[in-house]
Amino acid sequence: ALPEVGIVALMGFGGYGTATGTLTLGTLMAAITVATYMRWPADTLGWLIADASTAASAADRYWQLRDVPLAVREPAAPRPLARPVRGELRVEDVHYRLPGAGEAVLRGIDLTVRPGSTLALVGATGSGKSTLVSLLSRLDDPTHGRITLDGTDLRDLSLDALRSVVTCAFDDPVLFSGTVRDNVALGLSPEERDDARIWEALRLAHAADFVAALPDQLDTRVGEEGVGLSGGQRQRLALARAVLPRPAVLVLDNALSALDVHTEREVEAALRTVMANVTTVLVAHRPATLRAADRVALIADGRVAATGTHDELMATDRRYRHLLRSPVNDLVPDGPQGPPSQDPARKVRA
Incomplete structure (x- = not known):
């Protein structure tokens, strides 16, 4: 607005000067x-200053993430997976303690x-459920024991x-600024990004x-974090991403929590196949979800x-x-807080 006001003021002052003879018309036009x-x-300089400020903030965040030490390391001599992958999981005397914490989350x-069975984990908030499932795709490693x-x-x-055969869907879905295709087929090679397979995964997640x-x-x-989509739509896209690679092990950490009961039943029915x-x-x-599982483990x-x-x-x-009969299932924590899967950077790596 200031440049416009300045030109109007210039025309008013110059017009008066021209009318009274104190200013020539050529000087006013110049x-x-x-x-x-x-x-x-001047406008461009303002835009550049604004963009430079945004870029500086983004660069700070980028290097902040780059400087986060990796919680897991690649093995020096990786062992190949036996093919076909059967999907048998064994959790053997697993303990986990958060760095700097005095009390272990898993004990x-x-x-x-x-192989081919469904295990449901249930427990109060802080009991260690999310910590345990985060270890299955090596978002972190146990401090004692092993998972095979x-x-x-x-x-x-x-x-x-590991992550080509073990896929995860979290209660807080991570979506990126990009197309629906890019979000669902994230991590797959160009040859694997077949539209027919993507639509099949979307149908299984009731997102088609x-x-x-x-x-x-x-x-x-879609915008960053799925801006423009509802919570249920974002969660269904994340679920489609998890089932698209046809994994041997599927990990769902409250992945249906944003769906209404009717939609959840439809998604569960489709996922049974x-x-x-x-x-x-x-x-x-x-x-209803727990009843459909082959086995339920109560974590306390x-x-x-x-x-x-x-x-x-x-x-x-x-x-x-x-x-299960409590009006709110997760009110009383019975263990240390802060499972690793709550870290957004960990979810991105998954």
Whole structure:
């Protein structure tokens, strides 16, 4: 507004001077021309200063992330995965303590997940569920004990090999500024980015209908963190990303929490065709989801407090009944806070 006001003032002052004879018309025209020519460089300088400030902030954030030390290391001599991958997971006496924390989050977890079966983890907030599932794709490593996939310690596998067969979907989906296709097919090679496979994954996640209604469908650009999409839509895109590579192990950390009950049932019904041949570890609290699992593990105070089917635990375990019948399942923490999967950088690496 200031350049416009300046030109108007110049015309008013110059017009009065020209009318009274104290200023020539040529001088007035020269003054207005100079002011007009100088306006664009001044505007451009303002834009450059604003862009430079934004770039400086972005550079600070970029180097801040680059300087974060990696929590896991590639093995010096990675072992190859046996093919075909069966998907048998064994958690053997696993302990985990956050760096600098005095008390361990996990205190001796022992679990076996048979190939093609579904294990549901349930527990109060802070009990160690998210910490445990984050270890399955090596977002971090146990401080004691080991986790094996088909008998091979996860720490002996390269991260690329491990994360090509173990995929994750979190309760807080990570989406990037880009097209729907780029977000769903993230991490896949150009040869694997087949539109037919992408649409199949979207149908399994019950995301095909709303993607088909977008202006450019798969080529529609979504903003950072899925700006412009609802929470349920973002979560379904993240779920489609997890099932697209056809993994041997699927890890779902409250991945259906943003869906309404009706949509959740539809997604679960569609996922059963995938989960029938995939080893699935999921964190859930809704009885319908737990009832569909082959086995349920109750995590309390960083340990496995009880295992069995949903009906068995409802009949035999008071803590399990209390947790599921409580109006809010996750009110009372019974362990240290801060599981590794809450770190956005960890989710991006997954």
